[in-house]
Amino acid sequence: MVKGESARSVAATRGGPGSGKNVPPPQLPTTVTKEAPTTYPVHPLLRQRWSTLAFDDRPVSDAVLFTLLEAAAWACSSENEQPWRYVYAHRGEAAFDAMVHCLSAGNQVWAQRAAALVLCVAQTHSANGRLNRFALHDAGAANTTLLLQATELGLSGRQMGGFNHEQTRRALALPPQLECVVFTALGYPGNADGLPESLRDQERAARSRKPLHEFVFHQKWPSPATPDHPGQ
Numbered sequence: 001m002v003k004g005e006s007a008r009s010v011a012a013t014r015g016g017p018g019s020g021k022n023v024p025p026p027q028l029p030t031t032v033t034k035e036a037p038t039t040y041p042v043h044p045l046l047r048q049r050w051s052t053l054a055f056d057d058r059p060v061s062d063a064v065l066f067t068l069l070e071a072a073a074w075a076c077s078s079e080n081e082q083p084w085r086y087v088y089a090h091r092g093e094a095a096f097d098a099m100v101h102c103l104s105a106g107n108q109v110w111a112q113r114a115a116a117l118v119l120c121v122a123q124t125h126s127a128n129g130r131l132n133r134f135a136l137h138d139a140g141a142a143n144t145t146l147l148l149q150a151t152e153l154g155l156s157g158r159q160m161g162g163f164n165h166e167q168t169r170r171a172l173a174l175p176p177q178l179e180c181v182v183f184t185a186l187g188y189p190g191n192a193d194g195l196p197e198s199l200r201d202q203e204r205a206a207r208s209r210k211p212l213h214e215f216v217f218h219q220k221w222p223s224p225a226t227p228d229h230p231g232q
């Protein structure tokens with residue numbers, strides 16, 4: 001669904017060719033929303049979160065950004081190790097540009113317009129040198145918590161695995177015990193019209209997921225799940 005489409009048709013009727021008025025049509029919002037069509041009634045935040053490519057120019061304040069980071073902090077983690085670490089920069093800071101240059105060319109196109117970039121890294125070993133095999137899992141949980149809080153506050157985010165790890169390590173002076181996980185581009189959702197055409201189509205495409213029967217099994221692999229409530 002594209003917000004503003006009905007407003008666009010109304011404006012075209014009022015100010016478009018043949019209307020007798022030589023005024024340009026007003027800037028109309030075409031921010032995309034993509035609520036997940038779920039089978040079971042999951043929480044609205046889970047339905048409403050999606051990975052945005054278009055951001056508007058509004059900055060994200062530290063008050064908001066730190067609310068998201070605090071949300072990440074309250075994710076659960078193995079032995080409460082909290083292995084996630086975050087390095088962030090706001091658009092306009094030199095560090096932001098350095099981060100953008102670490103991204104794949106395809107990601108740079110849209111992510112440079114985000115209000116902030118946040119790199120998640122994971123501490124993969126405990127203080128005693130023991131491998132924490134849940135470090136990446138727990139970092140992912142923290143990132144998801146961060147994005148759900150962002151959704152609650154009207155922000156959007158998109159994680160990126162497409163970046164150069166070595167360049168990132170150098171640019172951000174990361175010590176060897178930290179493993180790069182993902183970058184997240186954050187900001188307020190923007191006008192999809194500003195994206196290159198292929199990304200615009202991607203931005204407007206419906207979200208989809210595998211049906212539950214493809215990844216849920218009952219009692220034993222690969223015995224099909226037969227829930228006593230079939231969903232909607």
Ligand SMILES: Cc1cc2nc3c(=O)[nH]c(=O)nc-3n(C[C@H](O)[C@H](O)[C@H](O)COP(=O)(O)O)c2cc1C
Nearest residue numbers: 049050051052107158159160161162163182207208
């Ligand atoms: C670990 C991870 C890496 C991702 N890497 C990229 C990326 O490099 N570029 C990109 O545009 N999207 C990336 N995404 C976003 C996914 O493509 C997106 O989450 C997926 O298509 C599902 O869409 P949804 O989040 O809107 O439901 C990544 C997501 C995750 C979780």
